[in-house]
Amino acid sequence: MSLKLRIAVSLSLLVVVVLQGQACGKVAPMESAELPSNGVSQNLPPVVALPEKDLQALETVRVVHRNEFLSSVTSVLDLPYSTTLYTAFNSMAPNLSDNGYVDSVTAPLMNAVLSIHGSACSEQLRRERAMASAERQVFKGFDFAKSPTAQPPTATSDLIRTLARRAWLRNETQAERDAIQEAAKLFDTAVAADTEKKALFICSAMLSSLDAITR
């Protein structure tokens, strides 16, 4: 593995880690197998209206599970079903969460998530490379014939905004944008091929963050 590739992988994971904090406050303790899984209890308890703060504590979050994963990836990127992506998904699917419980977030799961999103972003990038910039859905401002340092200044920020609205369902914050741009500077070379790597890096890192894989 080349040094650059290793750095890329490390940084990609770093971004994932940086972004992992999001949404954790929404995790509620009741999402566990210890509760009665179904049925009415023996004695029906009286109905008591809970205070607002307790109701907010009921907000739960679930990691996207195996059976929702592929459709969500393709939907977020507007990718058609492809056997290439299905094969990549299938090889990693055993490491994805079966039920979406937050305690299923493990290192193998995050690796699988990153790997699948890497394949999906790569597939999208391959499709959009051949299109005129205006026709593209995701990698709009990039000129893949030019090096990263020769790209228009808005190319990266536009990509971040597009992916934030698609995968995080909101605009990115200033801090998030700065962090991603800073990490992506690793690819700012005079080599044209690095433009694709930079775009791929941002896409796979953002789609693999916790905010993008929780529901």
Next chain:
Amino acid sequence: MPALSCGILMSFLASSASAQEVTANRQRASQLYNNITGKFVSIDSPKVVEMERILNSGKSEREAAKIATQDTSFVDVRMMNFARRMWSTTESYGVINNDFIATTAGAARDGVDARELLTGNFYYEYDISDLDDRDRGRFGTVIREGQPNNAHYESAVRLGYSESAKLIRTTPHMVFRDVANPDSGGLLSTRSFIVEYATGGTNRRLVEYTFRSFMCVEMQDWMDATRPDDKVGRDVDRFAGGSTERYQTTCKGCHAQLDAFRPAFAFVGVSSRTPAVNTVGRPNASLARNATIFPQGYTVGDSKWKNYATSAVNADRFGWRGNVEEGTGVQAFGKLIGNSQGFSRCMVRRMFYEICKREADPFEENAIRNMATQFEATYKFRDLAEIVATNNICLKRGAR
């Protein structure tokens, strides 16, 4: 100069951000769409924007939710997951596709009355008419349920078939040797249900898992040792451990009710991994297993069953309606279950779990019952999803 460029860039980004600010109604529309369909889409997706427009116009959330329930993903993702978990013995999504799952999704797509899932003489298969003979063979020509394998349904997943586009309703249910099932109980007569729960046992699991899947109760939740035990089979030891106490306090709690329902499946069995129904009027041999343990026990002679789950607690739990005391055969048993309030509450609980991402808490029982009453207006799964997703207790406060 670099500082100036940076400043210009930042101000551009700031103005760009404010221009694209996500409104509260857009967020709510996005949340409703994602929760109902089980599929993540961009906050700028045309369907989300349309839902936001409906909310902005002052119409109800239920109106906006209809956009999401009409989406193909509602069937392909949400209802398939709903059905997978309803099928699974461990309430898990990690199960292979089968006729039980596909039939549930197909019925949801077609707006079938949910009660028909327990009484109807139909199932769903994938349309493979566009394949040539060779590919059809490779797909698995299990287009009749009286077949020994599940290849048809597994192939559909492998090929990425969309349930919303490819499922077709087929009738009637078939059993071993390509005979039409004379007593079809919807999902209770699917190949997967019978093969899973009638293989190698005494047909009690068919009853137990009917209650688990469609009433959301495990056996220990509804056991009741006060019920009469005149229907308990000959294979149940009345002197377990040398005394009758254990039987009276524990064994009877389950067997009194289970064994009284069991005759509903008297003629149902499995032959060569294929559902079989004995059409000569003789109960399946599996119901007479280990008959020497207590020869004075009840012998199943026909498919007449009795409902002993009618004590005060279980009557409230299940909310029986109609003729609840007794019946004959699988379809009548399915009708008993489908007509009960317990069934509609269970469907609400299951949908609540899918959409609201958690089990309903005991203190929310009134809300569950209220939603169940609303569901009973149409018994359609699309309506159920809209009712649950727009209910106040489902993820409304502060959620993304």
